[in-house]
Amino acid sequence: MQELIRTNDLVLLSFAESLLKAEGVAALVLDGHASAVDGSLGMLPRRLMVDTDDGPRARRLLEEAGLGHELRPDGK
Numbered sequence: 001m002q003e004l005i006r007t008n009d010l011v012l013l014s015f016a017e018s019l020l021k022a023e024g025v026a027a028l029v030l031d032g033h034a035s036a037v038d039g040s041l042g043m044l045p046r047r048l049m050v051d052t053d054d055g056p057r058a059r060r061l062l063e064e065a066g067l068g069h070e071l072r073p074d075g076k
Contacts, residue, residue, distance in 0.1 A: 001028070002055040004062065005048040005070050012070060016048055019065050025050055025058050 004027075005016055013029060020027040030047045050058045059071060 001049045002052045002058075003047050003049055003072050004055070004058055005067075006045045006072060007048075007070065008043075008045050010046075012067075013046055013048055016062055016065075016067055016070070019061060019067075020050065020058055023057075023061055025054050025061065027058070 005013065007013055017027045017029060028049045030049055031044060032046055055074075059074070062068065062071060
């Protein structure tokens, strides 16, 4: 799995996940339950993950949508 975005912004996360799914790229949001445990204070960021093989395509799709500045460094 490859991490694309790490954020506390639920709207950003939902938007990015929707973009990927619309293009047939399966995405998974991790740490949602951990964030709920912290009382939904937003202290623990959630991670948007994709299969490593889908990483380059997913990055390109998010960059084309204007979210390039939100992407984690490649391979991190």
